[in-house]
Amino acid sequence: MLFKVYYQESINEVPVRENTQTLYVNGESVRDIRKKLADRAYNIEYIKPVTGAYLEYEKQNEHFKVLEI
Structure with missing residues (x-):
């Protein structure tokens, strides 16, 4: 299953919407x-499953790239 992860680059960074980044992970x-992202110093805000029509919509985004871990 594919998940969309919302995170900040640094674990010490306060979550601010404008600085939130996303990545996709199977x-x-x-x-x-x-567990897969534990070795990275990310401040993970939210992890959301991506399926169906939402997945098709996300695939149209130019920044859509699945991280292979």
Whole structure:
């Protein structure tokens, strides 16, 4: 399943909408995604599953790239 991860670059950074970045990761669950990203110093705000029409919409985005971990 594909998940969209909303995060800040630094774990010490306060979440601000304008600085929030996103990435897409394949995984089994939210817990699995958190384990895969644990070695990075990201301040993860939210992890959301991406399926169906929402996935098709996201694929049209020029920044759509699935991170292979």
